[in-house]
Amino acid sequence: MEAGVIDDIRLVEQARQGELPAFEELVRRYQGPLYGYLCRMCRNPDTAEELAQIALTKAWTGLAGFRAEASFKTWLFRIATNCCLNELTRNRPHEPLTDREPSPERWEPVQAFRNRDDFERVNHALAELSADQRSALLLSVHEDMSYAEIARVLGRSVNSVNALLYRARLTLRQALNR
Amino acid sequence: MKCETARILLVSLADHEPVGPRAGELTRHLEQCAECRTLLEALKRDREILRELPVMKPPDRLLGWVMTQVRQAEPAARPALPRLLRVAAIILLFLAGIALGVVIGYTISPKESRPIDRIAVLMMSEPTENQSEVQ
Numbered sequence: 001m002e003a004g005v006i007d008d009i010r011l012v013e014q015a016r017q018g019e020l021p022a023f024e025e026l027v028r029r030y031q032g033p034l035y036g037y038l039c040r041m042c043r044n045p046d047t048a049e050e051l052a053q054i055a056l057t058k059a060w061t062g063l064a065g066f067r068a069e070a071s072f073k074t075w076l077f078r079i080a081t082n083c084c085l086n087e088l089t090r091n092r093p094h095e096p097l098t099d100r101e102p103s104p105e106r107w108e109p110v111q112a113f114r115n116r117d118d119f120e121r122v123n124h125a126l127a128e129l130s131a132d133q134r135s136a137l138l139l140s141v142h143e144d145m146s147y148a149e150i151a152r153v154l155g156r157s158v159n160s161v162n163a164l165l166y167r168a169r170l171t172l173r174q175a176l177n178r
Numbered sequence: 179m180k181c182e183t184a185r186i187l188l189v190s191l192a193d194h195e196p197v198g199p200r201a202g203e204l205t206r207h208l209e210q211c212a213e214c215r216t217l218l219e220a221l222k223r224d225r226e227i228l229r230e231l232p233v234m235k236p237p238d239r240l241l242g243w244v245m246t247q248v249r250q251a252e253p254a255a256r257p258a259l260p261r262l263l264r265v266a267a268i269i270l271l272f273l274a275g276i277a278l279g280v281v282i283g284y285t286i287s288p289k290e291s292r293p294i295d296r297i298a299v300l301m302m303s304e305p306t307e308n309q310s311e312v313q
Contacts, residue, residue, distance in 0.1 A: 020248065027244050035236035049237060057247045122227055140193050141228045147195050166189045169221055176224060 008072040016063050023063075027056055030073060033143060034080055040126065040138050041084045051087060055080035070152050077143070078153045081135055088131050125175035133168035136161055179207040184214050192221035 008029075014022035031052060038048035038055075058079050059066075066075055126134055132154060139145045139153060151161045179200070184207045187197050197204055208215050 020245070023248060024241070024245055027241055031236045031240055031244070032233070035240065036234045039234040040231070045234065048234075049240060052236065052240060053243055053247070056244045057251065060248045061251050118227070119231070122231060137228070141225055142231075147190070147193075162186065162190065165193065166186050169189045169192070169224065170185075172224055172228075173217075173220060176227070 009068055012063065012066060012068075012072050015060075016066075023060055026059075026072065030076055031056070033073075034076065037077065037138055037142065038080060038084055040142070041081075041131070041134060042087060043123075043127065047087065051080065051083050055083050058083070070149070073143075074145070074149050074152050077139065077145075078155070081153055085131055085135075121176060125172050128175050129168050129171055133164055133171065136164045137168045137172070140165060179203045181207075181211060181214055184208070184211065185217060188214060188218045188221060192218060192225055 008026065011022045011026050015026065034055065035048055035052045038051045039045055042048055042051065055076065059076050062079070066072070070078075126137075129137065135154060136150050139150045140147075145153070147158050147161045147165070150165075151158045154161065154164075156164070183200075184204055187200060187204050190197055191204070208218065
């Protein structure tokens with residue numbers, strides 16, 4: 001087991017005893033990846049923020065039910081994905097991320113993206129995917145989750161995730177080739 | 179191996195996922211099929227392009243908001259006792275209640291009515307006429 005995961009388990013145990021600083025550390029650790037994932041999923045920074053807040057609060061109230069069969073990260077992303085998919089099926093109108101100029105302080109480019117056109121092309125390609133395809137793809141590419149972990153997050157079998165990612169990658173390929 | 183089957187496995191390969199028992203078959207297929215080799219390269223490139231997407235930084239207020247909500251919901255996260263332990267605790271409490279009731283009842287009841295004291299009184303008392311006759 002990775003050191004980070006062991007550390008998470010220790011923090012989760014402390015948080016379950018009611019130690020707020022331990023939970024605060026978990027929030028600090030995962031708010032970034034969670035928020036980034038939700039931004040890409042719902043394509044709206046404000047909705048992403050709201051969903052991240054809901055998911056993290058739900059994680060706290062549901063901590064007693066967390067079993068260490070999965071990592072805390074997988075469990076947290078499952079909560080967030082459920083919140084997000086519910087939100088998306090409610091068909092709340094959202095503004096596309098690409099149509100909104102992100103404030104520079106909120107973007108933290110790992111490296112400069114090729115160019116603005118490429119960035120928009122990828123974002124439009126992602127938007128063409130179904131919500132669960134997008135979710136599986138983002139978890140695989142951005143969160144480096146294995147297919148087994150993605151299966152836990154989405155509540156599906158590994159074979160189903162395999163098929164989902166296959167369709168997602170081919171749709172993305174076609175969209176990027178246009 | 180047919181290209182159709184290989185393509186499903188190529189996605190796993192591009193995602194650094196174990197391909198399983200068909201890995202050897204896939205390698206042989208890739209050696210022969212230029213189209214699948216091109217697709218694999220394209221899938222790897224797409225993955226890299228996706229990874230280059232800028233990372234969105236969460237607003238500073240997020241942590242504070244979450245912790246405020248968490249403080250309001252504090253008791254909910256306290257670990258609930260496992261069901262078995264809870265049942266055992268209830269049974270123990272019930273038995274303790276009965277024991278306490280017996281002790282209190284014993285303490286406040288008149289000495290003569292206590293079963294043990296009655297036996298003691300009987301044993302210490304003078305034998306009656308009937309008892310003497312029996313002896």
